[in-house]
Amino acid sequence: MSAEVRWFIIFIVSISIYNVLSTVPHRRFEYKYSFKPPYLAQKDGSVPFWEYGGNAIASGENVRVAPSMRSQKGAIWTKSKTTFDWWEVDIIFRVTGRGRIGADGLAFWYTESKGAYDGNVFGSSDKWVGLGVFFDSFDNDNKHNNPYIMAVVNDGTKEFDHANDGSSQMLSGCVKDFRNKPFPTRAKIEYYMNTLTVLFHNGMTNSEHDFEICLRVENLVLPKTGYFGISAATGGLADDHDVLHFLTTSLYSPGQQPTAPAAVKVTPEEEVKLSQEYAEYQKKLEHQKEEYKKEHPVKDQENEFEDWFESDSQRELRQIFSGQGQIFEQVRLLSQKLDEVVGRQERALSLLTSLHSSGVPQQITQQGMPGQAPPQPVMVDTIRRHEVDAILANQNQMLAAAREIRNFLTEVHAKTEKILEKPDRGTAQVTGYDTMAAVNEIREALHGVKRDTEAAAQRVLSAPSFSSCPNCVTPLVLLLAIGAHLIIMFVYFLYKDSKEAQAKKFY
Numbered sequence: 001m002s003a004e005v006r007w008f009i010i011f012i013v014s015i016s017i018y019n020v021l022s023t024v025p026h027r028r029f030e031y032k033y034s035f036k037p038p039y040l041a042q043k044d045g046s047v048p049f050w051e052y053g054g055n056a057i058a059s060g061e062n063v064r065v066a067p068s069m070r071s072q073k074g075a076i077w078t079k080s081k082t083t084f085d086w087w088e089v090d091i092i093f094r095v096t097g098r099g100r101i102g103a104d105g106l107a108f109w110y111t112e113s114k115g116a117y118d119g120n121v122f123g124s125s126d127k128w129v130g131l132g133v134f135f136d137s138f139d140n141d142n143k144h145n146n147p148y149i150m151a152v153v154n155d156g157t158k159e160f161d162h163a164n165d166g167s168s169q170m171l172s173g174c175v176k177d178f179r180n181k182p183f184p185t186r187a188k189i190e191y192y193m194n195t196l197t198v199l200f201h202n203g204m205t206n207s208e209h210d211f212e213i214c215l216r217v218e219n220l221v222l223p224k225t226g227y228f229g230i231s232a233a234t235g236g237l238a239d240d241h242d243v244l245h246f247l248t249t250s251l252y253s254p255g256q257q258p259t260a261p262a263a264v265k266v267t268p269e270e271e272v273k274l275s276q277e278y279a280e281y282q283k284k285l286e287h288q289k290e291e292y293k294k295e296h297p298v299k300d301q302e303n304e305f306e307d308w309f310e311s312d313s314q315r316e317l318r319q320i321f322s323g324q325g326q327i328f329e330q331v332r333l334l335s336q337k338l339d340e341v342v343g344r345q346e347r348a349l350s351l352l353t354s355l356h357s358s359g360v361p362q363q364i365t366q367q368g369m370p371g372q373a374p375p376q377p378v379m380v381d382t383i384r385r386h387e388v389d390a391i392l393a394n395q396n397q398m399l400a401a402a403r404e405i406r407n408f409l410t411e412v413h414a415k416t417e418k419i420l421e422k423p424d425r426g427t428a429q430v431t432g433y434d435t436m437a438a439v440n441e442i443r444e445a446l447h448g449v450k451r452d453t454e455a456a457a458q459r460v461l462s463a464p465s466f467s468s469c470p471n472c473v474t475p476l477v478l479l480l481a482i483g484a485h486l487i488i489m490f491v492y493f494l495y496k497d498s499k500e501a502q503a504k505k506f507y
């Protein structure tokens, strides 16, 4: 390979890599718009960079946006507005309740201003400006299509149509059950290049790869900046609405680079003050740690051991879950296989129909219009019915012939066997040979007699005085005498043969 070709290939590869990279957005984790365990809430109950209210409770592990009690409403909002155009939010949540059906649901918000903590739309304010993605548990319009996930955009003028579950207002949605799942359910809400995509993970497995698409809306214009929020509400029926993770990632198109946060100018006094605060905080923390250790020295160990072992019911549940997970996996595989089979069937059907349509009518057109080119080439010249019949008849004939040959061979075989069993039968041949020899002898004798007779006849004819001899025997008498002799000889030979044969039989 010459150097030019090598450089050309490197150039092409680098261009293609650049093209691929240029379509992938640049991502940056936004900690100011996220929360996750552990230490989700601090000791005083606050969640850094977030504020919550209503009936919401934050713990170290999750935010219970609305607890499973009647008519509860709560919400949690980011403290500051977003500073990026495109984003992806990954929410891990659980909606759990004892009832077969629950209420009311959970909502994700991206709005121009923060909503209330006790509003009418899943715990937040109505007439919002921006986007709401609702996880609606309760079937208000009785169409048996809940739990339902939907995206609704509002310009601040419309009231949410609870009676119809927002069916006339939503951009798009999907029926997905998110209540009481073995693993936490997840939603990925992405807004990139004016396209909104909502992916959903149904919590049946713990796999990262089991997201399904719920909805996709293109050419969507949302407020340039806004607040993220989560709200939830219960009604007559009540579920626990827990949010475990809220992770925000800002997305930047390849040309656009993430803007570095503006450098904050700190005066020397402030710097001293801040470092003092930090030192005090560290001291306080150490002090609290020591106190805690003093208070719970034994309990800790107990807890440690408790964590090590699982109870019977926990183990049973775990086994059930893993079994169900396997079943689910198998069913999914089966459904994939079924899809393949259906696909193949359809392909085969389409091939058959194309064969049918290009086979029969084409013959007609070819016969009708010999000058015209066929519309489609004949794909396969199939065997005709009468040809099949002829082949079958031939085969039958061949079979019959083969059977006859076989019978004949069996007969021959049987006879050979008999012959081999009784080799003495070979004497019959000898007898036949004797008969032949005897017949030959007779023939020879007859020839001799004939010759003699002819010679005698010539002599008789040549003798002129023959008729004058009265004592001589007449030729007729002579011939009769010879014939009588011959018959006697013949009978004697036959008698001799039969005697010999009889004698051989006994032998």
Ligand SMILES: [Ca+2]
Pocket: 136, 137, 138, 139, 140, 162, 165
């Ligand atoms: Ca509803």
Ligand SMILES: [Ca+2]
Pocket: 138, 139, 140, 141, 142, 143, 144, 145, 146, 164, 165
């Ligand atoms: Ca409904």
